[in-house]
Amino acid sequence: MRPRTLLRALLTERGCGHFATFEEEFTRSAQLAAAKLNRPDLATVTASQATWKRWLSGDQIPRSDAGAVLEFMLGVDVETLLRPAVERGVVLPQIAPSAARDAARLLNSMFDTSYLDPLGRASGMEGVWHLDGQRFFDGTSVAVQLYEADEQDGRVVIGAHHHAHVRAFTRATRRALVLGTLGDEGLYAIDAAHARRQLAVTADTLPISTPYKIDDLTYGLLWAMLNLDDSLLANDHVLHAEKQTLEPLWAQRRSAVARSAVPDLTNVGSAWLGMYFCAEHIIRRLDEGSSPPVFWSPVRTGEEAAVWLFFASWTQFRHALQERLADDGAPPERVFCIPATDAGASQRYERILLWLAVAMMERDGQTISVCAEPEYKRIDGFVLVPGRRVISANWLGSEGIWHVDTTDSLADVSAYAQVVDHARSQSVTKGDSSEERLRSLAHHLDLDWGWLVRRCRELGAFGIAGMLRPRSRLISVEELEGVLRFAGEFDG
Numbered sequence: 001m002r003p004r005t006l007l008r009a010l011l012t013e014r015g016c017g018h019f020a021t022f023e024e025e026f027t028r029s030a031q032l033a034a035a036k037l038n039r040p041d042l043a044t045v046t047a048s049q050a051t052w053k054r055w056l057s058g059d060q061i062p063r064s065d066a067g068a069v070l071e072f073m074l075g076v077d078v079e080t081l082l083r084p085a086v087e088r089g090v091v092l093p094q095i096a097p098s099a100a101r102d103a104a105r106l107l108n109s110m111f112d113t114s115y116l117d118p119l120g121r122a123s124g125m126e127g128v129w130h131l132d133g134q135r136f137f138d139g140t141s142v143a144v145q146l147y148e149a150d151e152q153d154g155r156v157v158i159g160a161h162h163h164a165h166v167r168a169f170t171r172a173t174r175r176a177l178v179l180g181t182l183g184d185e186g187l188y189a190i191d192a193a194h195a196r197r198q199l200a201v202t203a204d205t206l207p208i209s210t211p212y213k214i215d216d217l218t219y220g221l222l223w224a225m226l227n228l229d230d231s232l233l234a235n236d237h238v239l240h241a242e243k244q245t246l247e248p249l250w251a252q253r254r255s256a257v258a259r260s261a262v263p264d265l266t267n268v269g270s271a272w273l274g275m276y277f278c279a280e281h282i283i284r285r286l287d288e289g290s291s292p293p294v295f296w297s298p299v300r301t302g303e304e305a306a307v308w309l310f311f312a313s314w315t316q317f318r319h320a321l322q323e324r325l326a327d328d329g330a331p332p333e334r335v336f337c338i339p340a341t342d343a344g345a346s347q348r349y350e351r352i353l354l355w356l357a358v359a360m361m362e363r364d365g366q367t368i369s370v371c372a373e374p375e376y377k378r379i380d381g382f383v384l385v386p387g388r389r390v391i392s393a394n395w396l397g398s399e400g401i402w403h404v405d406t407t408d409s410l411a412d413v414s415a416y417a418q419v420v421d422h423a424r425s426q427s428v429t430k431g432d433s434s435e436e437r438l439r440s441l442a443h444h445l446d447l448d449w450g451w452l453v454r455r456c457r458e459l460g461a462f463g464i465a466g467m468l469r470p471r472s473r474l475i476s477v478e479e480l481e482g483v484l485r486f487a488g489e490f491d492g
Helices: 006-013 019-036 040-044 049-057 064-074 097-110 160-170 192-201 216-234 236-243 267-285 302-310 312-324 340-344 348-363 374-378 410-425 434-444 449-462 478-488
Strands: 114-117 127-131 140-148 150-152 155-159 176-181 187-191 205-208 255-258 294-297 333-337 367-371 382-385 389-394 400-407
Touching: 006 049, 006 064, 019 040, 019 049, 019 064, 019 097, 040 064, 064 097, 097 114, 097 140, 097 176, 097 187, 127 216, 140 160, 140 216, 155 160, 155 176, 160 176, 160 192, 160 205, 176 192, 176 205, 187 192, 187 205, 192 205, 216 236, 216 267, 216 302, 216 348, 216 449, 236 267, 255 267, 267 302, 267 312, 267 389, 267 400, 294 410, 302 312, 302 348, 302 478, 312 478, 333 410, 340 374, 348 367, 348 434, 348 449, 348 478, 367 410, 367 434, 382 410, 389 410, 434 449, 449 478
Parallel strands: 140 176, 294 333, 333 367
Antiparallel strands: 114 127, 127 140, 150 155, 155 205, 176 187, 255 400, 294 382, 382 389, 389 400
């Protein structure tokens, strides 16, 4: 007896084991494929009962238009469909391939770094969501499973008929996301581990918080955290080893290390090590009781700014800085250079990440200035201690992991002070309060203030733990949670 083909197995599992039901579904799929694939010729494709039987037995291979309709209908290529079905305890997702593809097309059309492939190559295999990097992130991918959801009492829920598959999908320890689709109303995301915990306490529905709808805010956060987290996990051992070698360098006023010195580092791993070293260099050279420093930041993109939102080492640096400046009481200032052309070159989700990072600085009491003159973006990062010292500290750049220097030359200090004074006077962030300055920055970045504040309020009130679950010990969502609540308090 011939082994059962995957085609027969899939049709049986989808209720198309009889020709009448198959014919109805095949005809409907042909019409949908004609519209979705922009191939009008597929609309009239049919299959006779004799042909259907030969397909099921494996005696005939679906060719040309009929094969295209079958692939669209089942989400699996013809060659795979005619292979023997794997006889194992596969629990299949109860979602039509066409619905999964529609949801993926909607998502992929919204974000330039997103490619969601919703269906696995074989029955029972999950899809993959590719999240590409741009100038800084290394790029990553995450296992995903789509389910058709319903809206009930203001919640998005995945019904009980999906739960057997959700349990099977979330059992593995790899990172994964559960996506609920409401068709044209959008997609909602939760972490697979959160879904597993939810199903352990309820058997009726699997709820997804409505603030977890995938839009420019939540996509940007998912894109950034998953990229940062996976890159740091890949470098966990090498970062731990390199960190142990830094002690002899702390006493040096000037230091630089090329990327080629640690070739195993990812882009993100290099940024983590460089940022950690620069932070220590700065703290060790800020004299207690000195005037509040002014930080000049070369960060101009959401990719670069995301490290402040997620690196746990940033929280440690912030606390160390507060302790060092505690006697003075006045917070430091921070200056950015973000020309309008640079802001306009990135998509909205990336500009939101940049805005959130600046909002985090304002939440900490820092007064932010943003210079928009393009010629100033060539200036590397530094810290000005007015009248006393300039501490150069830069971890951005393709060639080096870090470059630091320190000078007490009054001529150098005066020159850097003039740069800071000019940037302050020309800042696009005007206002006496954090809210006024951040509102003007949102305008500069072409962000909808009312929508941004409302979405921060929603996410901040509910929390993001159900959607974002770091796996690396070097990643934290503590700062992000705080800045979402902070921004949510503004008037929209």
